[in-house]
Amino acid sequence: MRVAKKGIQMAAVPGVAVAATHAPIVGPFVAGAVGQATHWMHSSIHDFTETRLTNQFAEMSKNIQPGLTHWFRQRAFDDWTKVRIPDMLAKTDAWARPLSGFAAPTVIGKSMIDTGKLAISYARQGIPTVVARPVVHMWRMTNHYINRAKNWFEETLSKLPEQVQQNVRNAMETVQRRQATMAEAQNQASIPTERDMERRDEYVKILSEQQNDPNLTYERIQETIQNQPDLGADYDKQVFYQALKAGKGPDEATAIISQGPNVSQMADAKLQDTSVYLAETAKSVEAQYKLENPTPEVNQELTQEPEAQTVLEVNASVVNPSVELSTDAQQQYSQLLGEFEKNPDLTWEDIQSRLSENPELLSELDQKVVAQAAVNGWTLKTFRNSSPLRPTLMPLSRGRGTD
Numbered sequence: 001m002r003v004a005k006k007g008i009q010m011a012a013v014p015g016v017a018v019a020a021t022h023a024p025i026v027g028p029f030v031a032g033a034v035g036q037a038t039h040w041m042h043s044s045i046h047d048f049t050e051t052r053l054t055n056q057f058a059e060m061s062k063n064i065q066p067g068l069t070h071w072f073r074q075r076a077f078d079d080w081t082k083v084r085i086p087d088m089l090a091k092t093d094a095w096a097r098p099l100s101g102f103a104a105p106t107v108i109g110k111s112m113i114d115t116g117k118l119a120i121s122y123a124r125q126g127i128p129t130v131v132a133r134p135v136v137h138m139w140r141m142t143n144h145y146i147n148r149a150k151n152w153f154e155e156t157l158s159k160l161p162e163q164v165q166q167n168v169r170n171a172m173e174t175v176q177r178r179q180a181t182m183a184e185a186q187n188q189a190s191i192p193t194e195r196d197m198e199r200r201d202e203y204v205k206i207l208s209e210q211q212n213d214p215n216l217t218y219e220r221i222q223e224t225i226q227n228q229p230d231l232g233a234d235y236d237k238q239v240f241y242q243a244l245k246a247g248k249g250p251d252e253a254t255a256i257i258s259q260g261p262n263v264s265q266m267a268d269a270k271l272q273d274t275s276v277y278l279a280e281t282a283k284s285v286e287a288q289y290k291l292e293n294p295t296p297e298v299n300q301e302l303t304q305e306p307e308a309q310t311v312l313e314v315n316a317s318v319v320n321p322s323v324e325l326s327t328d329a330q331q332q333y334s335q336l337l338g339e340f341e342k343n344p345d346l347t348w349e350d351i352q353s354r355l356s357e358n359p360e361l362l363s364e365l366d367q368k369v370v371a372q373a374a375v376n377g378w379t380l381k382t383f384r385n386s387s388p389l390r391p392t393l394m395p396l397s398r399g400r401g402t403d
Contacts, residue, residue: 033108034105061077178276195259196259199258204217206238207238209242210242218261225265239260240257240286258278283375291371337351337365340369
């Protein structure tokens with residue numbers, strides 16, 4: 001059946017080509033194509049045979065033995081080659097020309113049939129459908145690999161301790177909330193991407209005054225930040241703080257640091273949403289500024305309490321070494337410091353261990369606790385009554401004094 005099918009196809013295809021050749025309109029074009037294909041096939045067979053015969057006779061010429069009559073034998077062989085090669089090519093052309101004449105209509109007819117099938121297929125399905133197939137396949141495979149990754153992650157996470165699982169899920173929720181905030185503020189954060197040369201000059205001016213360097217330039221700041229990336233956030237906080245001291249509001253101070261090289265580099269590289277960075281910087285510096293520069297209302301309350309002149313004095317108040325701290329005070333202190341450092345698992349023992357290794361952290365930790373307490377809305381009366389600031393001063397008062 002297979003052999004009969006092939007025979008029928010080989011007999012039918014030339015018939016289709018002959019019919020197309022004699023068609024009134026397309027006949028000349030099909031006939032020209034058939035003629036060109038016939039000539040190309042015959043020339044290819046002729047050139048291939050000629051090249052093969054030339055190489056074979058050249059190999060035979062290398063076998064002529066040297067001697068006194070070498071030249072005469074070589075000349076006789078070359079003359080025989082010139083006669084023999086055309087004779088063999090003539091025999092090749094004799095059987096190649098009818099073969100190419102039969103095969104060329106077959107090629108043309110086969111290509112016409114295949115092209116017709118392809119055209120019908122495209123007309124039936126439509127080009128958009130054909131183009132959409134690989135896109136749909138890519139989408140399905142992407143979802144498949146995403147689901148596999150999710151399943152692998154959940155399986156791996158389930159093998160970890162419960163506390164580790166909770167920490168990982170909290171971190172993931174934080175990242176998701178940050179991404180949502182970035183997406184919501186994407187069309188609103190126009191300040192960081194706008195170029196305001198006056199505020200850029202103000203940034204350089206404030207930082208040069210803070211560093212007592214009148215020759216400081218934007219290019220020098222930019223170069224320093226590139227070599228030491230950690231200085232970028234420190235410079236922004238310094239400029240923000242000095243801008244507040246100069247009487248500028250938080251919005252204006254935020255607009256000034258948005259023109260600094262640190263934020264400009266982040267905006268150009270699109271490493272993160274700069275509006276979120278500016279909001280966090282403004283929040284932390286503004287809290288520190290309010291602690292060190294209390295409002296008149298706070299000053300009035302402090303005046304009524306002579307034993308606590310400023311928040312920093314409350315922080316540095318002397319603690320009686322004989323007084324034992326309550327568990328509530330320890331938990332309050334650890335909670336405030338943990339919120340400030342974004343470490344919800346911080347314990348009292350961790351703080352004591354950190355202080356034993358580096359006693360110089362005493363004042364820094366107390367200031368962080370005061371700052372976080374102020375952010376949470378605690379009053380000075382709450383500071384004194386709950387005594388969350390005294391724990392780190394305990395080893396200080398017992399050792400070298402709290403002055």
